[in-house]
Structures are given as C-alpha cells and as structure tokens.
Amino acid sequence: MNIHSLKKDINQFDAWYHKLIFLVDVNEKIKTEIPLLDRYERINVNRVVSEGLLSIPKQRYPMYVEELLKQVFKDIERIYLLQHIDILFDQALQIHPIRLLENLSKTYKLIVEWPGRYVGSQLIYAEHEHPEYFVCGDFEGKVYIK
Template identity: 35%
Template sequence: MIKVLVEQLEENLEEVKQYREQLIFLAGNYVKYDFQALSRDLNINYINVDLEFSRMLLEISQKVRARKAPSIFKDLFLDTNDSIFLLDHIEILFEASLQLDPGKLLEDISREYILIVPWYGNETDSYLIHAELGHPEYFKYLKSEVIVNSC
C-alpha cells in the first residue's frame, strides 16, 4: 500500500509544479500511514509542525505571539536547500489564539516550496474541513486550486 502511495505522490509532485500553489493534501484513510517513513521513501524533508512550531512559539511572549506567528511559521523552512516538505501534525495552525488562516499560510509557503500535507479532518467534494461547525478551531478550505489525493 505504501508503494502505491509513493507512486501516486511522485506523479502528484510532477503535476503540482504547474500550479501557483504547490500544495498536495492527503485526505481520507491516508492518516494511518507513518509519514516520517514516507518522507524517507520519497527523500523529502519531514516536519512535525505541532512539535517544531510550538517549540519556536515558546520563545515568543504570548502578548505578541499571534502577530508574529506567520513569520515564525515561515522560519521552519529556513536553513535548508530542500524544496519539498511533508508537513505532518498541522493541528497547531488551527489554534484560535494564534489567529492564523491555515489555508492562506500553507498557500503562501507553497508558492516557494512544494508541500505535502496529511489532512486529518473531513473532506467533502469541494472542501477540506477541520473541526465541527461552532468549534473555535473550525476551518473550511476550498479545494479548487490544489491537489487532494484521497483514498
């Protein structure tokens, strides 16, 4: 099964280069995969966003954290020559206190780097959805200009 996913992603990586936002979401049953192992199989950089981003945010006072969060997130991609990243565990991006727009943030980064992002939320024909309507972390992302690899 992982071999099939690797082959699909290799095709997606070629296809995504023609998009303005080079963003590939993995939705559905993909969430059961070991994405760190997958990144090794694809020879791409793996980032556990919850772990790395929260580590960086701890260095910033809570008073200015929301204002500086977007630039701090972009710092995750500095100091590397890599152009492709697998971003796992992105739940912190939905943290209401950070006041981020996760879709816009990922789109902005994906104009410079190719991003592969496992989506642990729900999926409809048109949207990727994080959390339930009414929840502080509720987020709905239109899938029109990105690749969504579903299984």
Template identity: 35%
Template sequence: MAEPLADIVIHKMEQAAELYHRLVILVASAGSGKTAVLLDVHKRTAAPYINVNLELSRRMLDLTERQRALQIPRLLLDIVGEDPVVLLDNIEILFDVSLKLDPLRLLQGLSRNRTVVAAWSGSIIGENLVYAAPDHPEYKRYPVQALLVVSPEAIAW
C-alpha cells in the same frame, strides 16, 4: 494503504511543480495513516519530514500570545528552510484559535517557492475540505476544486 497513497502523493508532487501554489494536501481522519504515508514519501524522495506541532511549539515557548500570532508565518518559513520539497505533518497547531491564522492560506503562501505536502486531519465533505466539526471553534471549510488533494476516501481528487 501507505504504499498506493505514497505513489499518488509523489505523482501529485510532480503535478504541483507546474502550479502557482505547489501545495498537495493529504486528507484523512486522525489515526488513519497519514504519517506513515509521509514517512514513506520521505524515504523514497529524501524530502524533509517536519512535525509542525513539535517544531513550532519549541520556537514559540518564549513568545507572548500576541507575538506568537504575529511570528508564526516567519517561524514556519524558518522551519521549512530552502528545501524545494517539504512534508508537513501534525499541522493542528495552525488551527489554534488564539493564533488567528488561516491555515490553508498560510500553507499556500509557503508553497509559492517550494512544493509542500501537508497532512490534513479532516475530511472532504461534498466539494469542501473540512477541518473539525461545524460547532467546534477550530472549524474550517474550504472549496476543494482549486486544490491538489489526496485522500483514501476520495482518490479521484
């Protein structure tokens, strides 16, 4: 599974270079191999692989809850640095309700000056990119038509 998906991700990265938001979203459920795909892409392209949960958690330790909500965009920008391509894994912290973020909008903002490949633990339901179940506090749903999406369930996107 990792090899063909990595090829597709690399192809989508090339497509993304021509777009306003250079964002590629790798969508699959937890434990389905997204990390293996990103590590394969990292090995083949030398793009930095970043564990967002780990890096943001380290930088937020000394911040209050209010400071965290305000500082996340800057902290994330510092983490990704100046690299032209970054691979973001474990982005679940961005969905934390207390941070009051719009994860997709934050990722799109990051992708204006670099290509961002983000592993999204969720699914594509109909025409929507979904994170969590509808009754869950972290539930998010976005229209998929304007996004570059790679998913083992919906390779055609």
C-alpha cells in the same frame, strides 16, 4: 489514492504556482504510510510552532507563525511533508491555516497531512461545535484521499 497520479503531481511541482498537496485519510486517522513519501523531510508543525512561540507574547503570535515555519524550510528544491498541523487551528494564533499554507507553497513544495475530512470540495477540521471548527472550500492545491 492513486500513487501514480500523486507521484506525477509531485514531479510537476515546479510548474505550479502553489506547490501544495493535501493528503486526507478517509478515516481521519492521518498516519501516512506511503513509501513514496519516505524520502521527503517530515516537519512536525505542532512542535515547530509551539516551541517557537514560547517566548513570544500571545498578542504577537500571528506575526510569527509563518516566520517560524520558514526557518525550518531551508531548501526551496526540497519537498516537505507537514505533519501534526493541528496547532494552526488554535484561535490564539489568529491565522487562516489554508492561506498560510498557500502562501508558503508559493516558495516551498508542501505535502500536508490534513487532520480532518474532505467533503463536497471542502477541507474540514474538527466538528461543528468545536471552537477550532474550520471549513474551507476556496483553496489552491490538490487533494488526495487515502
């Protein structure tokens, strides 16, 4: 990963329509230890969404996920580092994780730790046989491989 390119892109976020960067670990062990990222607010998406949906009927989950995340994004000038996003692939949510992140990135500056692979211009989550298997090659934002 080229830290200078990453820093440059982060500094240019305001000029982007989708302010979205995906960090992908080549070993699929997302544990971002990049000093540059220490200054950004870390959001544990699994915790935010799971706690927020506790009192919501399952059939209404899709209507609440985006709002739950917006509640933690308090400042449009701040950069948010989204970690532990695995819950977004849960079929019970009935959402497209990339489209959700793209939509949020129109307003908020997001750096996302991708818990999967990046192969052939596609972001991949889980293995093909897994019920939460997800592939997306049509997305906005930049990918950095660590």
